[in-house]
Amino acid sequence: MFxxxxxxxxxxxxxxxxxxxxxxxxxxxxxxxxxxxxRPKGCKKPFDYYPRxxxxxxxxxxxxxxxxxxxxxxxxxxxxxTFEISGGAIIRYDHSRHYMCYLDR
Numbered sequence: 001m002f003x004x005x006x007x008x009x010x011x012x013x014x015x016x017x018x019x020x021x022x023x024x025x026x027x028x029x030x031x032x033x034x035x036x037x038x039r040p041k042g043c044k045k046p047f048d049y050y051p052r053x054x055x056x057x058x059x060x061x062x063x064x065x066x067x068x069x070x071x072x073x074x075x076x077x078x079x080x081x082t083f084e085i086s087g088g089a090i091i092r093y094d095h096s097r098h099y100m101c102y103l104d105r
Contacts, residue, residue, distance in 0.1 A: 001034055002079060003052045004071045005043075011082045012038055013055070051101045053094070055083045063089040068099040 002011040012034065031054075035047030053067035063085040065076070080089060 001054045003050045
């Protein structure tokens with residue numbers, strides 16, 4: 001999962017590097033639950049204030065990046081690098097309520 005906060009990505013791949021992000025259920029499987037563990041120090045904003053997204057791997061092994069429409073294409077390379085995505089990825093700009101942030105209000 002990731003957020004774009006003040007022009008910088010805050011990323012949390014599900015791997016051993018971030019043990020608090022290893023579950024696909026429980027306390028860290030969605031942005032709201034994960035936010036409680038990873039909220040930047042001193043930040044009082046709710047989890048859905050900032051633009052955000054996630055990387056999923058399809059059952060065919062293809063990376064799918066679900067991303068807020070408010071995160072520019074210039075961040076896709078950094079997202080792919082951070083999440084160790086080699087080659088292509090499916091980019092899905094998500095216009096749904098799930099990825100709304102303060103820019104949509």
